[in-house]
Amino acid sequence: MKRHFLWTFLSIFLIGIQANAQESLFGAQQITSPEIHDNSTVTFRFAAPNAKSVQITGDFLPAEKMDTPMGQMDGPGKADLVKDDKGIWSFTSTPLSPELYSYSFIVDGLKVTDPNNPFLIRDVASVTNVFLVGEGQAALYRVKDVPHGTVARRWYDSPGLGMDRRLTIYTPPGYEKSNEQFPVLYLLHGAGGDEEAWIALGRTAQIMDNLIAQGKAKPMIVVMPNGNVIQDAAPGEGNEGMYKPQFMVPKTMDGTYEANFMDIVKFVESNYQVKADKAHRAIAGLSMGGYHTMHISRYYPNMFDYIGLFSAAIMPREDATGKVYNDIDGTLKTQMDNGYKLYWIGIGKTDFLYDANKEYRAKLDSMGMPYKYVESEGGHIWRNWRVYLTQFVPQLFN
Structure with a gap:
């Protein structure tokens, strides 16, 4: 009787774990972002059907002046994404030179990370997504x-x-x-x-x-x-x-x-x-x-x-x-x-x-x-x- 109860408990427990795993899997957005193309352009996508504006900010864009505790310095630039009829916003960069880049999205004024890119990095208190483009210098930053x-x-x-x-x-x-x-x-x-x-x-x-x-x-x-x-x-x-x-x-x-x-x-x-x-x-x-x-x-x-x-x-x-x-x-x-x-x-x-x-x-x-x-x-x-x-x-x- 005790053994039967134990197996029943374990079965319910494992089913619960599997259900949570499946929920996490199927609850994820099925969007590719960033998508790195053969010509070294990169397309970024963000699903936000009800958003009024979505921008991207990153160090692959032309720099903008920003005020910092160390004085005025160059900061990451910004660009607007365009929304399609499915509520997916997108932006495609110009061809990028080989490098490790970082970026974030700005959705209706709120800075957020890319939910489709699990690769994140912390710099002081800011967390951004990262991606690698090309070979050349960037090859030294890859795991070979x-x-x-x-x-x-x-x-x-x-x-x-x-x-x-x-x-x-x-x-x-x-x-x-x-x-x-x-x-x-x-x-x-x-x-x-x-x-x-x-x-x-x-x-x-x-x-x-x-x-x-x-x-x-x-x-x-x-x-x-x-x-x-x-x-x-x-x-x-x-x-x-x-x-x-x-x-x-x-x-x-x-x-x-x-x-x-x-x-x-x-x-x-x-x-x-x-x-x-x-x-x-x-x-x-x-x-x-x-x-x-x-x-x-x-x-x-x-x-x-x-x-x-x-x-x-x-x-x-x-x-x-x-x-x-x-x-x-x-x-x-x-x-x-x-x-x-x-x-x-x-x-x-x-x-x-x-x-x-x-x-x-x-x-x-x-x-x-x-x-x-x-x-x-x-x-x-x-x-x-x-x-x-x-x-x-x-x-x-x-």
Whole structure:
């Protein structure tokens, strides 16, 4: 009797699960969006029979000026969709160059994601859909049939910050079975980012897998820490629970992170198979992470042989009083005198930090401090930073 009751209960339970699964399946919209055509145009569709207007906004459209906490910057453009007699709104782009793009819809003034595209990405507190077009540069962002590295989230003890903190680590293909020691790239995010930014928005794992498979990059470990010193981890991943991410949290650029960065290096060199010397350490970052990179590398002037500044914020604000910012010129000279193999600077022509980078290069020129400079199109955008990573990494540890 008990066995019969148990089987009856399990049958009802499984039928319920199946019914819910079928409801989810058949309740979904049967629309293809985005649809990528052979000529690299892309059609977007949205079902909204009662909507008065539907627009699309994305980084594949001509940029528009927008106000941000960092001043006026280029933002994603907008375009109108057209409704057919079935209530399906659509828009087809011009042919797009190979790239990873992001977009959202605006329905009667409300910004929403595409219900027919399950591929989403978070940038600070904004969630958008993404899609990949073409080969070329975009091929580096795809998952290819090549050996793959491992991405792990690890917690390290930071005595200087008084907490355990989370970071993301990429280890190259075959690391787990190897006795080899590897060089390390420390890769830092920008304001509003966290330890998830480079691996998600930056496509770091795909880039590294593909460059290593092509023989264009040495197998290396890539460490992606959280630069927000008041956080133990990304929002939703730490002990503060789920809360809305902010563009800039307190203490991010006051010298605290730079002064305690060696806690991260010590953890990596104690727990991973690494070559723990200057010749096998690199550090790079975008925007705020470029700022951190510049100051960490000169504050510890004999730690890194490879330095990369991607659209970097440069000099500290007047209210930044951390000891890290003492004698900037003197520590830069010490860094130069100690020697390094690569000091790499990349910036977009319309980046709001362009002038600051120009002034910084003038300072380096006046000191006779060598560097390599790359100037690209566009502004303060992930499209540039992904490209910079693909240009920087092949130059490491040669």
